[in-house]
Amino acid sequence: DAGVIQSPRHEVTEMGQEVTLRCKPISGHDYLFWYRQTMMRGLELLIYFNNNVPIDDSGMPEDRFSAKMPNASFSTLKIQPSEPRDSAVYFCATSGDEQETQYFGPGTRLLVL
Amino acid sequence: KQEVTQIPAALSVPEGENLVLNCSFTDSAIYNLQWFRQDPGKGLTSLLLIQSSQREQTSGRLNASLDKSSGRSTLYIAASQPGDSATYLCAIGWDDKIIFGKGTRLHILP
Numbered sequence: 001d002a003g004v005i006q007s008p009r010h011e012v013t014e015m016g017q018e019v020t021l022r023c024k025p026i027s028g029h030d031y032l033f034w035y036r037q038t039m040m041r042g043l044e045l046l047i048y049f050n051n052n053v054p055i056d057d058s059g060m061p062e063d064r065f066s067a068k069m070p071n072a073s074f075s076t077l078k079i080q081p082s083e084p085r086d087s088a089v090y091f092c093a094t095s096g097d098e099q100e101t102q103y104f105g106p107g108t109r110l111l112v113l
Numbered sequence: 114k115q116e117v118t119q120i121p122a123a124l125s126v127p128e129g130e131n132l133v134l135n136c137s138f139t140d141s142a143i144y145n146l147q148w149f150r151q152d153p154g155k156g157l158t159s160l161l162l163i164q165s166s167q168r169e170q171t172s173g174r175l176n177a178s179l180d181k182s183s184g185r186s187t188l189y190i191a192a193s194q195p196g197d198s199a200t201y202l203c204a205i206g207w208d209d210k211i212i213f214g215k216g217t218r219l220h221i222l223p
Contacts, residue, residue, distance in 0.1 A: 045212075102211075
């Protein structure tokens with residue numbers, strides 16, 4: 001199994017641009033989580049899905065952030081418009097059950113200039 | 114409100130020593146606690162998961178304990194090796210959320 005796949009690995013964009021981060025979960029995992037990691041705030045849960053349905057999006061910082069999971073093998077996290085304070089590493093993680101071990105992707109390092 | 118604290122923020126120990134990393138949380142009504150390892154520039158690797166009904170989990174040289182009543186967990190690493198150098202994070206499952214500590218940066222000196 002290739003594990004959780006995220007793309008791109010690095011993204012540099014200018015303020016105001018739209019950014020789309022992608023995640024391919026481990027096959028058979030019903031839960032998918034999006035996290036953001038910064039030095040100041042550590043690792044924070046943004047949103048998670050169960051069977052493609054968003055369950056808890058209370059961690060999404062603003063309306064500029066949106067996430068979708070159109071099918072069991074693909075999810076996106078979109079920021080529109082992006083701002084410099086969105087610069088962080090964004091991780092996708094999946095698990096077979098909400099209370100089971102989560103497997104993390106390698107992350108997308110986002111820099112908004 | 115739940116807060117997760119990891120102390121110390123950084124730790125350096127000589128190779129071969131046993132060491133303990135600490136994680137504390139303020140609300141004991143958790144349903145699990147997980148320890149992760151993060152290497153620079155990489156994603157998180159899950160090390161151990163302890164359910165609320167358990168008191169400890171072991172994997173190789175790692176042992177994690179959980180004391181819900183006191184709001185504490187420890188990660189014990191035996192016979193440390195330079196390859197153990199990484200940042201270690203604990204995360205709790207609570208109120209349908211997952212809350213992470215900020216991690217302990219561990220450096221094993223050869």
